[in-house]
Amino acid sequence: xxxxxxxxxxxxxxxxxxxxxxxxxxxxxxxxxxxxxxxxxxxxxxxxxxxxxxxxxxxxxxxxxxxxxxxxxxxxxxxxxxxxxxxxxxxxxxxxxxxxxxxxxxxxxxxxxxxxxxxxxxxxxxxxxxxxxxxxxxxxxxxxxxxxxxxxxxxxxxxxxxxxxxxxxxxxxxxxxxxxxxxxxxxxxxxxxxxxxxxxxxxxxxxxxxxxxxxxxxxxxxxxxxxxxxxxxxxxxxxxxxxxxxxxxxxxxxxxxxxxxxxxxxxxxxxxxxxxxxxxxxxxxxxxxxxxxxxxxxxxxxxxxxxxxxxxxxxxxxxxxxxxxxxxxxxxxxxxxxxxxxxxxxxxxxxxxxxxxxxxxxxxxxxxxxxxxxxxxxxxxxxxxx
Amino acid sequence: xxxxxxxxxxxxxxxxxxxxxxxxxxxxxxxxxxxxxxxxxxxxxxxxxxxxxxxxxxxxxxxxxxxxxxxxxxxxxxxxxxxxxxxxxxxxxxxxxxxxxxxxxxxxxxxxxxxxxxxxxxxxxxxxxxxxxxxxxxxxxxxxxxxxxxxxxxxxxxxxxxxxxx
Numbered sequence: 427x428x429x430x431x432x433x434x435x436x437x438x439x440x441x442x443x444x445x446x447x448x449x450x451x452x453x454x455x456x457x458x459x460x461x462x463x464x465x466x467x468x469x470x471x472x473x474x475x476x477x478x479x480x481x482x483x484x485x486x487x488x489x490x491x492x493x494x495x496x497x498x499x500x501x502x503x504x505x506x507x508x509x510x511x512x513x514x515x516x517x518x519x520x521x522x523x524x525x526x527x528x529x530x531x532x533x534x535x536x537x538x539x540x541x542x543x544x545x546x547x548x549x550x551x552x553x554x555x556x557x558x559x560x561x562x563x564x565x566x567x568x569x570x571x572x573x574x575x576x577x578x579x580x581x582x583x584x585x586x587x588x589x590x591x592x593x594x595x596x597x598x599x600x601x602x603x604x605x606x607x608x609x610x611x612x613x614x615x616x617x618x619x620x621x622x623x624x625x626x627x628x629x630x631x632x633x634x635x636x637x638x639x640x641x642x643x644x645x646x647x648x649x650x651x652x653x654x655x656x657x658x659x660x661x662x663x664x665x666x667x668x669x670x671x672x673x674x675x676x677x678x679x680x681x682x683x684x685x686x687x688x689x690x691x692x693x694x695x696x697x698x699x700x701x702x703x704x705x706x707x708x709x710x711x712x713x714x715x716x717x718x719x720x721x722x723x724x725x726x727x728x729x730x731x732x733x734x735x736x737x738x739x740x741x742x743x744x745x746x747x748x749x750x751x752x753x754x755x756x757x758x759x760x761x762x763x764x765x766x767x768x769x770x771x772x773x774x775x776x777x778x779x780x781x782x783x784x785x786x787x788x789x790x791x792x793x794x795x796x797x798x799x800x801x802x803x804x805x806x807x808x809x810x811x812x
Numbered sequence: 813x814x815x816x817x818x819x820x821x822x823x824x825x826x827x828x829x830x831x832x833x834x835x836x837x838x839x840x841x842x843x844x845x846x847x848x849x850x851x852x853x854x855x856x857x858x859x860x861x862x863x864x865x866x867x868x869x870x871x872x873x874x875x876x877x878x879x880x881x882x883x884x885x886x887x888x889x890x891x892x893x894x895x896x897x898x899x900x901x902x903x904x905x906x907x908x909x910x911x912x913x914x915x916x917x918x919x920x921x922x923x924x925x926x927x928x929x930x931x932x933x934x935x936x937x938x939x940x941x942x943x944x945x946x947x948x949x950x951x952x953x954x955x956x957x958x959x960x961x962x963x964x965x966x967x968x969x970x971x972x973x974x975x976x977x978x
Contacts, residue, residue, distance in 0.1 A: 510824060569821070586823035593827045600835045607843030614850025618857060631847055652848060653840035661835065682825040690832060 500756045507752060508676055508745060509568040511591040512546040516673075525551055530594060536561060536572060536584040546588070592683065595675035599664040603657070607631075634659050634797065642801040647698075647808040651801065654694060658687060659797040666744060666789030670782065678792070679744035681737070688737035691800040696729070699807040732803050736796055743792050747785045754778040 515527035529547035536542065539561040548556035552565035555577035563570050563584070564577045570588075572581040589597075610624040610631070620628050639648040639655050665677040677683055705711060707725040710718050754777045761770035958964050 509819065510821060585826075586821060587827060588823065589827075590824060592824055593831070596828060596831045600831060600838075603835065604838055604842060607839060607847060611843045611846035611850070614846060614853075618850070618854040628847075628851075632851065635848070635851075649848075653836055653844045656844050657832070657836045657839050661832070680821075680824065681819055682821045683828050685820070686825050686828040686832065689829075 495759050497760070500752075500759065504749060504752045504756075506568070507674060508679060508748060510676075510680060511568060512549065512565065512570070512588055513551065514591055514594065515551075530591065531589045532556075532563075532570065533587040533589070534558075534563065534570060534584040535587060536582070538582075542584070591675065592677045592680055595665060595668055595673075595677040596661075596683075599661055599668060599677075602664055603660050607660070630660075631656065638794070638798050639801050642798065642805040643808060644805060644810075646810070647805075648801075650698070651694065651804055654690070655797050655801055658690070658800065659793050662687070662740065662796055663790060663793035666792060667786075669744060669748065670785055670789060676744070676748055678740055679748055681741050684737045684741040687740070687796070688733040691736060691803060692730075692733035694800075695733070695803045695807045698804060700810075702809065703807045732799075736799055740792050740796055743788055747781075747788055751778055751781050751785060754781055 512532060513525075513527060513529045515525045517526040518524070519526075529545045532542070532544050532546050532548075534542040539559055542558040542561065542563070544556060544558045548554070548558075549563075549565050555562050555564045555573060555575065557563075557575075562573050562575050562577065564573050565571075566580075570584060570586050572584055573579060574581065606623060606627060609622070610620055610627045613620040613622070613624045634656050635648075635652065638659070639652060643651060662678055665675065665683075668675045669678065707729065708722050710721045710725065713721065755774055757777065758767075758771045758774035761773060764770070765773060957967055
């Protein structure tokens, strides 16, 4: 593995980070009210500005009352989607206030009252206060807070171990992986060449091994990290793809999930670092002593910025993708006045189909980049001195 | 940024960590380990097969080369044998020819000798016969000459004359 190859890979990664962070930043600026906002927001932007404060105030359950046909309701809907949820709603009839879906289990740890376990149906989609073991909880901005019996006063934030929509998504992805790759593993017992679904999966496993792990970590060490890299690659990819289905999971667009993934990479890198790796960080060889002293804090910072870039990249890419896709779908409502129902639907359909194809690519690309950069960082840590 | 931090759920983070650890362990046991083992086993098999094929090919080449050498040797041997045989045959023919001509020579020579012998014998016989005939004739002539006295006297005188003449 040559240095030049590494830096080329690193810069590709960096490019994607920067590009998508800007895309995401645009979205964020839109919220803050800068007028260079996304094209989608341009129309009726002022109205959105004004309404922004209000909708923040009564976000819980907002958007379920009445049709979603104004700018701020669309915005609220988008934000609601990007957040985790305690129930799984497929369709909502907002006029009647009914939701088609199913509740998910809520598991809470509260310092005073201990563990709480109940179904999220107790919240009635955020409309009521749920009672459990003498404590009262309500949903506020998609988060569970402890309140008094009437739900007026916030008494604290319990730690939420619920099987939320994101956790459900992860469990589905995990089970899918075990099922698919378990069947691939079994097929090797029957013969050297896999059959059925294994024929599709095997090249992917080979790809991760031969194109990601081997060149970046090196022939000598790569085997130890294969389980992590393969798991992370397929976990991220499957979750990205699940996010593109109408089930609308947004797991890899959740900062807690990407932070956890990046933290795993961070710990694996630090725990597998050899003495050359630590030498490069604290006492850079081949430079004068004053430079060594200057470089040490920079390198220490680098230890953290590397996984942090992983965290932000995946989160920003997927969030931006979901945001753009939903904005394009929303065009069918927003552009109705200018182009009529058929025209705006056609534009929306064409654009969202186009961006969906790109998202399909991004789903793979982000899984690839996360795994590739993880193995690059691991490779730096275990590299033999030469 | 506050929004990001606000969105960060410690519970979800914890659940994700637990799920990921369990998933890595389960997947390693039931998927990755057997898959990677199967793959490397297959790759080894392919590698071995390729090596074996290369070895077999090398051996084949060696054998072919050996064959060629043997063929060449055999051909050379055959050529030598043919040459030898031809030489032997030629020699035999030559010998036979020379023998035959010698024989013929001998036969001729003996024939000549015989002829010469026969001729000499014939000549000798002829000579004897001629001598005998000549004696007979001479006897007869002498008898005629000496038939009467006159003739004897005439002969005697003549002889005497011849003697005196000499």
